[in-house]
Structure formats: C-alpha cells, structure tokens
Amino acid sequence: MNGSPRSLAQRLDGLNAWRASLDAALAELVQHLAGQGLLDETASEQLDRLRLRVGGDKLVVAFVAEFSRGKSELINAMFFSDTGRRVLPATPGRTTMCPVEMSYDQGEPAMLSLLPIETRIEGRSLSDLRLRRSIWTHVPLDDLSHEELALTLMEVTRTRAVSVEEARKLGLWSDEPDANDKTSPSPDNPPLREDGLVDVPAWRHALIKYPHPLLAQGLVVLDTPGLNAVGAEPELTLSVIPAAHAVVYILGADTGVTRSDMNVWREHLNEGAMARFVVLNKIDTLNDPLLPVDVVQAQIRKQCANTARTLGVEPDRVFPLSARQALTARLRGDTKGLEASRLPALETMLAKALLPQRGELLAKAVQETVQGVQNHVQRQLTLRRRHNTEQALELRGARGKNATSLRAMRDRVDLEGQRFELCSQRMQALKAIHSRSLKELLDGLAGERVREQVRQMQLGMDASFFHVGARKVFVAMCRELHQLLNQAQVRVDEMQGMLVSSIQMLNTDYGFALAVQQAPDFSRCSRELEMLERSYSQYLGIRSALRLLQPDFMEQFRRMLLAKLRAVFDAARVEVERWSKTATVQIDAQLRERRDTFVRRREALTRIEAEAGELEARLAQLVALEQRLSLAQVRIQPVVNMVLAAAQSMPTRGDDGEFELPTVAAGEFDASWAQVAAE
Structure with a gap:
C-alpha cells in the first residue's frame, strides 16, 4: 500500500463497513419476507437475533x-x-x-x-x-x-489514604510474607507511608x-x-x-x-x-x-x-x-x-490475527442462519402450495356436480378433518411428553442445583484443617457439575431422537413439512467450566490458605464462583429453551395452517352448494394465490443470494498484508436489491 502505514483504527473501519452492508442486506431480507407474509415467529426470532449479533459484535x-x-x-x-x-x-x-x-x-x-x-x-x-x-x-x-x-x-x-486494617478488609493488604524473604511483607502490598497509612485506589x-x-x-x-x-x-x-x-x-x-x-x-x-x-x-x-x-x-x-x-x-x-x-x-x-x-508492526499483527477471525465467525453465523431461514420458508411455501393445489383439484372436480355430490365431497372433507384432529391429538401428546422431559432437563440445569453444589463445597472447605484441602474439595465439586452437564447432554440427545422419529412419522403419514432442528451441544459450556476450574484453582493452594481463612475473602470468592457457574448453566438453559421453542413453534404453526385449510375447504363447498357462481370465483382465487406463492418461492432465492454475497464479501488481507475494504458496499446492495424488486 502506498503512503503511511494504516493504523489498526483504519483497518477496523473496513470490518465495520462490511458489517454495515451485511446489516443492510439482512434488513432487506426481513422486509422481503414480511412483505410476502412469510416472516413467521421462527424466522423473525432467528433473523432478529442474527441482526443483534451483527450490529452488536x-x-x-x-x-x-x-x-x-x-x-x-x-x-x-x-x-x-x-x-x-x-x-x-x-x-x-x-x-x-x-x-x-x-x-x-x-x-x-x-x-x-x-x-x-x-x-x-x-x-x-x-x-x-x-x-x-x-x-x-x-x-x-x-x-x-x-x-x-x-x-x-x-x-x-x-487514591485515598486508609489504615492497614482497612486495606486488609478491602483485600488490598496481605499478611503473607514475601515468598523469597519470609522476614519481609508481601511485595504486592502498597507502600507504607510515614504516617502509617497506605494509599489505595x-x-x-x-x-x-x-x-x-x-x-x-x-x-x-x-x-x-x-x-x-x-x-x-x-x-x-x-x-x-x-x-x-x-x-x-x-x-x-x-x-x-x-x-x-x-x-x-x-x-x-x-x-x-x-x-x-x-x-x-x-x-x-x-x-x-x-x-x-x-x-x-x-x-x-x-x-x-x-x-x-x-x-x-x-x-x-x-x-x-x-x-x-x-x-x-x-x-x-x-x-x-x-x-x-515500530507500532505499525503490532497493529498489523493484531489486524491479521483478530479481524479476519471475527469476520469469519460472523460470516459463518449469517450463512447458517439465513440458509436455515430459507429452508424453513421454502418448506412453508411448499406446504401452502400443496394445500392450494389440493383445494383447486377438489373444486374442479365439483364442476357439474349436483347437490348430493357436493354434500358427499363436504362429508369427505369433514372425515379428513376428523382424521386430522386425531393427528392433532397425537401431536399434542408428543408435545406433552416433550414438555415433561424438558422440565426435567431444565431442573437439572437450574441455578439451585449449582447453588447446592457450591454450598457443599464450602462445607467441605470449612471442615478441612486451615483449608489445606480446599482445592481437592473444589475439584470434586467441578466433577459433579461436569456430570450434571453430561447428564443434560444425554437427555437432550434422547429427546432429539424422539423428535426425529415422531416428526418423520408425522411427515410421512400426514404430509407435514416439519424439520428437525440441531440439538444443543454443551461442549462449549464444558470448556467454560474447565476454564473456571483452572482459574479458580490458583486461589486454593497452600499459599492462599491464610486468605481463605478471612471471612470477607471467602465470601467474595463464594459469591463470584456462584455467579460464574450460574452463568455457564444459564447459558445451557437458554440453548435448551431456544431449541425446544423452535421445535414446538413449527408444530403449532403447521397445525394451525392445516386446520385453517380444512375450514376454508369446507366453507368453499358450503358456499358452492348455495350458489353455483361461487365455484368459479373460488377457483380464480386459488389460481391467483398459486401464482403469488410460486412467485414468492422463486423470488426468495435472489434475496438470499444477496445476503450470502454480502457475508462472503468480508474484508480480506491483500498481498501487502493490509486489510482491504469490502467488495460489496451497502450502496451496491441497495442498487442490486432495486433490480431484484423491479423483476
């Protein structure tokens, strides 16, 4: 690159310009889906969460x-x-x-x-x-x-001047001697002033x-x-x-x-x-x-x-x-x-090590989420078109039929509706079983379970002589928490297996378009727990025995440990609840869609019995609806492609190691989108 070296600040501009173009692309996708009546609760929640991540990264x-x-x-x-x-x-x-x-x-x-x-x-x-x-x-x-x-x-x-006793209460003065000179105070203590006070922040x-x-x-x-x-x-x-x-x-x-x-x-x-x-x-x-x-x-x-x-x-x-x-x-x-x-060398390395990685993680999240939303929307469109086609065939078969034939057709729709209600009951039973399993799963990850483990750990530490066995007790508690996560993973996998088999049966027997979402993976939570275990262990060695005897330090240690452990388990609970909600929402949505279809079919046949001209009017409505659904199914792909192109156009390193600006800017996206909308 010609001219002066670019600062890390300037390199960050490229990444953030790309994020702005990416958010604009996602906003257009949301607008398109909403305009086509395809932005249901599942798609809306996923895209809102993604946009928050892109904008708040x-x-x-x-x-x-x-x-x-x-x-x-x-x-x-x-x-x-x-x-x-x-x-x-x-x-x-x-x-x-x-x-x-x-x-x-x-x-x-x-x-x-x-x-x-x-x-x-x-x-x-x-x-x-x-x-x-x-x-x-x-x-x-x-x-x-x-x-x-x-x-x-x-x-x-x-700073403020306090007594040594107050500094000790604040945790800013240690009575432990220097590790290399037992006759000297800890070198970590603030200097003692002539008036006997110490300066603390x-x-x-x-x-x-x-x-x-x-x-x-x-x-x-x-x-x-x-x-x-x-x-x-x-x-x-x-x-x-x-x-x-x-x-x-x-x-x-x-x-x-x-x-x-x-x-x-x-x-x-x-x-x-x-x-x-x-x-x-x-x-x-x-x-x-x-x-x-x-x-x-x-x-x-x-x-x-x-x-x-x-x-x-x-x-x-x-x-x-x-x-x-x-x-x-x-x-x-x-x-x-x-x-x-020599500062530019550090900034270049930071840019190379951090910015592409952040961009790649965001791009991957966008691609996975948008493609998942596209698959979900396409399934909904396919299901609607199939129902629409079935109604059109049914009504075309009613041409020239007498009143007796129309009543027979309406009775057949009623029988299909009754069969569907039996299916609905099975799905409700599936949801009930899922809800019970979900409650047991969430109970195993509840904050109270974590709190009880921390309480047992503290009792074990108090029972040890001078807390010399504190680390052993702490490790045992972490082992129990790992076991809770492992048990939760086993239960999630069991629930996932039940959902897979049930959904496959419902799709085959009743023509639904239900999809199985990926089950939560608690490996990240396990890694965070391992990191907490390593970090906290340093406070539980022989050198820290005297500090552990101080009630203030021990209480702070317990509260912080509990807060961090609960954060790990709360994150696991959020993942489970999100996964469960996605599964149940699509079941409810397709049940509602199917039930509404039966209502429309019966109402149409009833009106046709009363007035012959209603048949052709209803067929015209179905033809127009089919055209709209078909066009919506075709048009979603270019819009998704625009978002994926924006995700793939993240800043890259040039031959000179500089961080280049994105190749698809927000203005270019707006122009391309205008062309798609015009078509």
Whole structure:
C-alpha cells in the first residue's frame, strides 16, 4: 500500500463497513419476507437475533502490565491519537489505579462511571454491581473539549489514604510474607507511608462510555492496573480478561521480564483461548549515542528472543516499540517517526490475527442462519402450495356436480378433518411428553442445583484443617457439575431422537413439512467450566490458605464462583429453551395452517352448494394465490443470494498484508436489491 502505514483504527473501519452492508442486506431480507407474509415467529426470532449479533459484535482488547510500563500511552497511540492529545492519563509513575473499560453503544449518554472501592467489602461481583447504577458515581462527558475530557479522566488515578486494617478488609493488604524473604511483607502490598497509612485506589472499576468512532463501531478497550489490583480482583482473571479476544501484555524493554511481570503472566495470562501479544515498550530508552545503531538493534533482538523464551510464546508475538514515540509521531503526522516507533508492526499483527477471525465467525453465523431461514420458508411455501393445489383439484372436480355430490365431497372433507384432529391429538401428546422431559432437563440445569453444589463445597472447605484441602474439595465439586452437564447432554440427545422419529412419522403419514432442528451441544459450556476450574484453582493452594481463612475473602470468592457457574448453566438453559421453542413453534404453526385449510375447504363447498357462481370465483382465487406463492418461492432465492454475497464479501488481507475494504458496499446492495424488486 502506498503512503503511511494504516493504523489498526483504519483497518477496523473496513470490518465495520462490511458489517454495515451485511446489516443492510439482512434488513432487506426481513422486509422481503414480511412483505410476502412469510416472516413467521421462527424466522423473525432467528433473523432478529442474527441482526443483534451483527450490529452488536464487540472486539475486546485487554492491555495488562505492571505500573510504569507505558500501557496507557500505548492505548493513546493506538486508538486515540486523532483527538490531538493524550486521552488516558499517562504520566511518570503509577497512573491507572483501577481497571478501566472503554466502550460505547449508539444512543447511550457519554459518561464516566466509577465504582467505589468500598464495594469490595460487600463481596458482590462486578457483574452484579453493573446493574446497580445507584452505587456508581457518574460524571457526564458530553460536550467536553479534548482537554476537558483528558482532565476528567484523571479521576481514575485518584487514591485515598486508609489504615492497614482497612486495606486488609478491602483485600488490598496481605499478611503473607514475601515468598523469597519470609522476614519481609508481601511485595504486592502498597507502600507504607510515614504516617502509617497506605494509599489505595479510590475506585474499584471505571466504565468510560464515549462516542469515539472506534468505540461506537464495537471496539472495547480494557486498561488494567498491575499485579496488586489484578490479583485482588478475581473477576478480572476469571471473567473479564479471559473474555477478551486479545491480550496485549506490556513489559519494559530496558528491564525485560521482571519477577512481578512473570508472576502476572504465570498466574493470570498463561492459559485461556485469547490471543496473546507481548510488547517490549520504551525501546527509545535503549538508544545510546556511544554505540553504533546496529549494536543497539542487536540488543533489542536479543531482548525479544529472551522474552519469548522466558514466557514460552512464539518470537513473532513479541513486539519491541516505543509508545511515546508513536503517539508523538501520529500527533505530528510524522510518517518516518511512526515507522521508527515500530507500532505499525503490532497493529498489523493484531489486524491479521483478530479481524479476519471475527469476520469469519460472523460470516459463518449469517450463512447458517439465513440458509436455515430459507429452508424453513421454502418448506412453508411448499406446504401452502400443496394445500392450494389440493383445494383447486377438489373444486374442479365439483364442476357439474349436483347437490348430493357436493354434500358427499363436504362429508369427505369433514372425515379428513376428523382424521386430522386425531393427528392433532397425537401431536399434542408428543408435545406433552416433550414438555415433561424438558422440565426435567431444565431442573437439572437450574441455578439451585449449582447453588447446592457450591454450598457443599464450602462445607467441605470449612471442615478441612486451615483449608489445606480446599482445592481437592473444589475439584470434586467441578466433577459433579461436569456430570450434571453430561447428564443434560444425554437427555437432550434422547429427546432429539424422539423428535426425529415422531416428526418423520408425522411427515410421512400426514404430509407435514416439519424439520428437525440441531440439538444443543454443551461442549462449549464444558470448556467454560474447565476454564473456571483452572482459574479458580490458583486461589486454593497452600499459599492462599491464610486468605481463605478471612471471612470477607471467602465470601467474595463464594459469591463470584456462584455467579460464574450460574452463568455457564444459564447459558445451557437458554440453548435448551431456544431449541425446544423452535421445535414446538413449527408444530403449532403447521397445525394451525392445516386446520385453517380444512375450514376454508369446507366453507368453499358450503358456499358452492348455495350458489353455483361461487365455484368459479373460488377457483380464480386459488389460481391467483398459486401464482403469488410460486412467485414468492422463486423470488426468495435472489434475496438470499444477496445476503450470502454480502457475508462472503468480508474484508480480506491483500498481498501487502493490509486489510482491504469490502467488495460489496451497502450502496451496491441497495442498487442490486432495486433490480431484484423491479423483476
């Protein structure tokens, strides 16, 4: 690509332009189906859910580092240089004192929301407290200049002086000695001031909702503080950070991997499905006017190789750069300075590793959902056309018939209706059996079952000496929860088998067009449970025995664990309920359609008995309906093809590694759709 290197921000524009065109295509599909009377409850729910995913897809990038590594400066350089100044506080020493989450959804007010540090004493999880807006301190960010915005955001750096006892209650002071020097206090504790107090963060968590173009397009930036805050807030390591699509871990190029850096990596970032990137920041500090440039570069390469080997990552995931140099260059429009900062290399790798993957997942979801909706609609159209054809044949056979023959035809329709009602009773019996099985299945996944397992775990921990057997008890509980998921999977598979055989029988014997939906797969829930097990185990070792004896810590641990486990099982319940609803809704819809058909057939024959001219009028109606249904069946394919083309036209990497804009833009889709509509 000619010109200056494109930032990650510019590359994100391509992905979001594609998402906009994709949403426009889906909106046209919904409009087309609604206009043809084909948007029933099943299709509407699936397409609404898909559009929410396309429009609300988030790309979460977490930045993790010990203090004074230049983390906030890196975020400023990568995402907010267009403001003309620093947005996040980035001054010498420790700046970010609490986790800061930056995002934005269209329509919400620009706001800085701050959660007081005292809420740690309650033991409630962050996910619970997000819903209690009255607890947070809210600072409006509307109509602020960039300078005023930066000044307002300095609030996240605020600290307050408390006693050691209060810091202990907040979980920010540990009585455990230094692992390497038993006579010294824990190095994770905040420094003790001359007056005997310690400085702790004033806030537990900060949410920045700001209509920055990148945030509005679905980017979520998580700025986390160092080891003390990360380790003291288990939800960061158990939920927030693992949920990120990428983690950028920042080290100092002059220090390499320090002991505290290694502790953060080993305890919090060494596992999980997220993509991990390592930054060696401040390479400008290695410049030495007394050394040749090639010697300095060799030192940087050596530091990168040592870092990759120490952390156990691929060398191409370690990026030496200077965030301050990059920010300065972008603010000045200095292309050469930006290249010298080496930031574009990190942005290119992030784009290559994350953006195609996000696009591919969305494209796959669109293709699967739209093709499923198309198959569903085509089955409904085929069924309607068959019923329509049967009525037309029946009425054509009534031409020239006398009253006795017409009554016989009406009696035959009544007999068919009675036979259908017997079928309806069988289907209702099937639904009743399905409902009982569904209730038993959902009971096995209920939150109360999870709560009871956590209660039994806590009783087991309390019974162990100094909680030394806590990990064993915890593992046993996880084994029981895995068993609950396995039992639920077995029951789902049994229910699926019953549905398959019953639906095949109904389709064969009564001419329905019922389809079997794919049964829920709990493997993802099992993987999430395994991840929680690995993450929580680190808090249950011998080193944490003293912390487990603290009632406040144990209560927070229990509440957080219960919240996360319930989220896993609630997700499984949602999948089951969605699967069950899809199956029962189509049964109800086709029963209703068939019953309405019998009513129309009988009414038509009754009117024909009363007035001979009614026969030809009804036949004309059926012919016109057949033409409409036939045309609808033909026209749905081009519309579906347009959506699939939009899904397949996601941004791709060019030969130069850049992220290219989509080949089908929203305007092109509108033009193509106009042609389809005209036909």
